[in-house]
Amino acid sequence: MNSIxxxxxxxxxxxxxxPRNKGLxxxxxxxxxxxxxxxxxxxxTIQIKTNGNVVxxxxxxxxxxxxxxxxxxVMSEVIKGKTIEEAEGLVEDFYSLIKGExxxxxxSLDEAMAFVGVSQFPARVKCATxxxxxxxxxxxxxxxxxxxxx
Amino acid sequence: xxxxxxxxxxxxILINNxxxxxxxxxxxxxxxxxxxxxxxxxxxxxxxxxxxxxxxLSYKATDEYEETREVVAKFLNAKAEEIxxxxxxxxxxxxxxxxxxxxxxxxxDEIIVSExxxxxxxxxxxxxxxxxxxxxxxxxxxxxxxxxxxNFKKVLTSKTKVVALTYVSNVMGYVSPIKEIIELAHxxxxxxxxxxxxxxxxxxxxxxxxxxxxxxxxxxxxxGPSGLGVLYGKYKLLNSMNPIEFGGDMNDYVEKYDSTFxxxxxxxxxxxxxxxxxxxxxxxxxxxxKIGMDNIHTHEQKLMNLAMAGLKEIxxxxxxxxxxxxxxxxxxxxxxxxxDAATIFDQNNVALRAGHHCAQLITSWLGCVGTLRASFxxxxxxxxxxxxxxxxxxxxxxxxxxxx
Ligand SMILES: Cc1ncc(COP(=O)(O)O)c(C=O)c1O
Numbered sequence: 322m323n324s325i326x327x328x329x330x331x332x333x334x335x336x337x338x339x340p341r342n343k344g345l346x347x348x349x350x351x352x353x354x355x356x357x358x359x360x361x362x363x364x365x366t367i368q369i370k371t372n373g374n375v376v377x378x379x380x381x382x383x384x385x386x387x388x389x390x391x392x393x394x395v396m397s398e399v400i401k402g403k404t405i406e407e408a409e410g411l412v413e414d415f416y417s418l419i420k421g422e423x424x425x426x427x428x429s430l431d432e433a434m435a436f437v438g439v440s441q442f443p444a445r446v447k448c449a450t451x452x453x454x455x456x457x458x459x460x461x462x463x464x465x466x467x468x469x470x471x
Numbered sequence: 472x473x474x475x476x477x478x479x480x481x482x483x484i485l486i487n488n489x490x491x492x493x494x495x496x497x498x499x500x501x502x503x504x505x506x507x508x509x510x511x512x513x514x515x516x517x518x519x520x521x522x523x524x525x526x527x528l529s530y531k532a533t534d535e536y537e538e539t540r541e542v543v544a545k546f547l548n549a550k551a552e553e554i555x556x557x558x559x560x561x562x563x564x565x566x567x568x569x570x571x572x573x574x575x576x577x578x579x580d581e582i583i584v585s586e587x588x589x590x591x592x593x594x595x596x597x598x599x600x601x602x603x604x605x606x607x608x609x610x611x612x613x614x615x616x617x618x619x620x621x622n623f624k625k626v627l628t629s630k631t632k633v634v635a636l637t638y639v640s641n642v643m644g645y646v647s648p649i650k651e652i653i654e655l656a657h658x659x660x661x662x663x664x665x666x667x668x669x670x671x672x673x674x675x676x677x678x679x680x681x682x683x684x685x686x687x688x689x690x691x692x693x694x695g696p697s698g699l700g701v702l703y704g705k706y707k708l709l710n711s712m713n714p715i716e717f718g719g720d721m722n723d724y725v726e727k728y729d730s731t732f733x734x735x736x737x738x739x740x741x742x743x744x745x746x747x748x749x750x751x752x753x754x755x756x757x758x759x760x761k762i763g764m765d766n767i768h769t770h771e772q773k774l775m776n777l778a779m780a781g782l783k784e785i786x787x788x789x790x791x792x793x794x795x796x797x798x799x800x801x802x803x804x805x806x807x808x809x810x811d812a813a814t815i816f817d818q819n820n821v822a823l824r825a826g827h828h829c830a831q832l833i834t835s836w837l838g839c840v841g842t843l844r845a846s847f848x849x850x851x852x853x854x855x856x857x858x859x860x861x862x863x864x865x866x867x868x869x870x871x872x873x874x875x
Binding site: 444445448 | 807808809810811813814815817818826827840841869873874875
């Protein structure tokens with residue numbers, strides 16, 4: 322049986338309690354995307370500021386379960402300072418991790434590796450991926466508010 | 472208490488999953504072998520279409536199908552022609568709104584609903600209200616979250632044309648004073664639609680005594696097959712209504728530019744129906760009647776008392792419906808999202824529901840994103856309650872360390 326501690330790793334609980342980069346900013350240099358999952362109530366807004374090819378800032382706000390909220394917080398740190406291509410690669414890597422596959426670049430995933438246990442809890446996969454989906458969409462130029470249905 | 476030891480043996484899923492503690496019957500009940508075997512019997516012995524064939528097997532299938540209508544009618548103290556088979560409570564409630572509502576609601580009319588409603592009891596009326604420029608009116612809930620006669624009187628007016636209320640709430644488990652509400656509504660000539668999806672599995676229902684105009688429920692929550700529901704309607708009302716689906720089997724004569732329909736209930740059963748499901752549903756009702764609806768209700772109350780007593784001893788949780796008189800408990804671990812908590816129960820093989828339970832109005836009313844919901848049925852026993860209480864304890868302790 323999977324242990325509950327495989328899911329709720331220290332890093333995850335810590336980010337849930339003390340989220341980094343939380344709260345949105347005003348300004349035209351910021352682009353935001355809000356993703357809501359009406360079936361479970363998770364509701365996340367991700368905001369990024371890019372400078373040339375570099376993602377200078379990642380901010381988040383919203384409400385949801387611990388996996389959803391901490392995932393946004395961890396992501397905001399992991400992605401900050403990466404180039405758009407690197408960030409896109411990390412989004413793919415995170416999806417691989419959550420699917421139980423080997424990510425290409427474990428080192429760059431850094432603290433996001435703490436979500437490795439989620440693959441054993443299929444009911445929680447959508448919680449972990451919500452903010453990464455928002456980031457992925459922002460990186461290819463989308464903005465606004467969207468409901469996702471799973 | 473019921474003889475749960477022998478009851479559990481009637482449910483193959485419990486034999487195949489000996490460690491399962493199933494506390495999600497409000498979402499869907501487990502099915503006894505007699506129901507499963509009846510489905511198999513139909514497909515293996517007379518699995519052909521109904522109402523059409525002119526050969527022996529088709530008569531047999533039709534007899535079995537129509538027999539269920541009689542059995543359901545008797546179960547509710549109704550007449551067979553007042554029983555319409557639908558795809559579930561949801562389609563039954565939608566049928567009433569789309570047919571009766573579209574024909575009878577006019578601009579300025581009022582429709583009374585409540586925040587205790589399942590989405591399927593309120594959303595169809597939201598649509599009618601938009602089309603007809605009518606008004607939705609909510610019965611204010613009392614401090615516990617109940618619909619009361621007092622509060623119902625406050626919203627009932629001469630403009631009230633329809634009252635659509637739940638008999639038993641799927642989140643709070645409260646039993647609405649539906650008989651008194653129906654009586655009051657009839658004084659102003661309003662039509663009452665009772666959502667009995669959570670009542671039919673657990674309480675004895677007598678539609679004549681209630682004097683309900685319409686009443687809807689689903690087979691799958693009361694030991695029957697999924698995908699099947701029942702709409703009861705007073706015959707005069709039902710037969711005055713227009714069908715909302717047209718096609719095979721519901722017509723009398725079809726000409727190029729017009730057709731005539733059969734009488735109710737058949738005019739509402741267009742197309743090949745849920746044959747095996749309907750045929751097997753009577754076995755579920757026989758099973759419930761053998762045990763006795765009153766005994767089932769008493770059994771669930773005993774389990775509830777046990778569970779509530781256990782929960783009282785646990786710190787760090789909130790129970791939202793402490794005075795509930797049926798087998799439903801809605802609660803949360805304080806400060807913890809229900810989906811976080813649910814994973815602990817999942818690990819212990821305790822199946823319960825977490826979220827808004829398709830009743831977002833009541834979770835908003837409670838001021839939470841959702842709840843954990845445990846619901847009991849006739850196959851649950853004191854051991855299930857014990858496993859449940861231990862899991863709640865474990866969850867409360869586990870999350871206490873998070874210090875939120
Ligand atoms: C009170 C209530 N009404 C209606 C429904 C809808 O039933 P179904 O999904 O079977 O159509 C449910 C089921 O969750 C319910 O609990």
